[in-house]
Amino acid sequence: MDRKIRVVVIGASGRMGREVVKTVLTESDMELVAGISRTSGPIDLGKMVGFEECGVKMSNDVEQALTETRPDVIVDFTGPQTAVSHTNLAIRLGIRPVMGTTGFTPQAIAELDKLCQEAGIGGLIAPNFSIGAILMMKFAAQASKYFPNLEIIEYHGDQKLDAPSGTAVKTAELISEVREERRQGNPNEEETIEGSRGGYYNGFRIHSVRLPGIFAQQEVIMAEPGQALKIRHDSYDRAAYMPGVAIAIRKVMTYSGMIYGFEHFID
Known part of the structure; x- marks a missing residue:
């Protein structure tokens, strides 16, 4: 890509979310455009993870943040209770979902794959990014x-x-x-x-x-x-998953359809 990959982190205040925020902020080909947490106030995301202020504040409304920032990719480590709805929302908005949550049934994965194919975008559901x-x-x-x-x-x-x-x-x-x-x-x-x-x-x-x-x-x-x-x-440590998350963000930009398992991104 000629421009940076625009990334939103859902669940940004969580333990995994914070590591993803650090990763996106330090990768030269990525741009953090929003972080979402239902329980945190509008803290600067850079300051939250111990970096310098980055100018991106935490949001607590998923749909509003995605609509306003129009990212290329979302990274979501929230939980199975919200994973399917977040994935469907992202696909509907033409955003590529990278999901680090479990709880997707084979039927749900097949349906999400169909939706991704119809939208012409890639997605990833990965039980493990290590x-x-x-x-x-x-x-x-x-x-x-x-x-x-x-x-x-x-x-x-x-x-x-x-x-x-x-x-x-x-x-x-x-x-x-x-x-x-x-x-x-x-x-x-x-x-x-x-x-x-x-x-x-x-x-x-x-x-x-x-x-x-x-x-x-x-x-x-x-x-x-x-x-x-x-x-x-x-x-x-959760840092073990971050090289895989960075690979997933890049590779999901080149795929069409929902991929189940990070092993498909490893040659």
């Missing part, structure tokens, strides 16, 4: 061709609302694309405590750990007679 996490998913899917007996364990803080995580679900989906369904374990096994074997997905199990002080980790454990393979990724 490049390391995406590589973990890709490696796990590749390895599952040779190690089909596996389980997924994901770890998050105790305030996370959904279980399993969107990353775990996406990992399971990628594995299931190349691994035929096969039920693991003893066919006569019995849970003496309900749920102790974890959630069932396409023949294997997903386990969710929720404890205070944990940020985001996931491992895929694979085993065959006489050997085991563990593929693990650990995130320690």
Whole structure:
């Protein structure tokens, strides 16, 4: 592009939103044109994240801010309760949505893809923007061709609302694309405590750990007679997601349709 990509951050006062604001303010090919938070006053966004004042004030009205600033892209890390409505609004206004929220059903994604195609714009729904996490998913899917007996364990803080995580679900989906369904374990096994074997997905199990002080980790454990393979990724800070967010903002400008999964943006 000959001009900077105009970006609005929805949920800008949140922990992820603040990191996105920092990223957009420091990328030379991007321009922050608005930040939106329903709970914050009209603070300067640069000052909010510890930078010099940038001249962009926080707004609390999504539709008004998008209509007035006409951005190219929105980045939204708010939550599943608002994700679909924000995505629909952005598409209706011809704005490319980059959604870091979970909770989209396959039917909703298909409908949003249709709307994006009709509008001639791209969009992205990504359970995880960490490049390391995406590589973990890709490696796990590749390895599952040779190690089909596996389980997924994901770890998050105790305030996370959904279980399993969107990353775990996406990992399971990628594995299931190349691994035929096969039920693991003893066919006569019995849970003496309900749920102790974890959630069932396409023949294997997903386990969710929720404890205070944990940020985001996931491992895929694979085993065959006489050997085991563990593929693990650990995130320690929200800054880990920001290189991926910057890539997404740029690449969504070149796509048409709604893309599900950041792995499609990694060559």
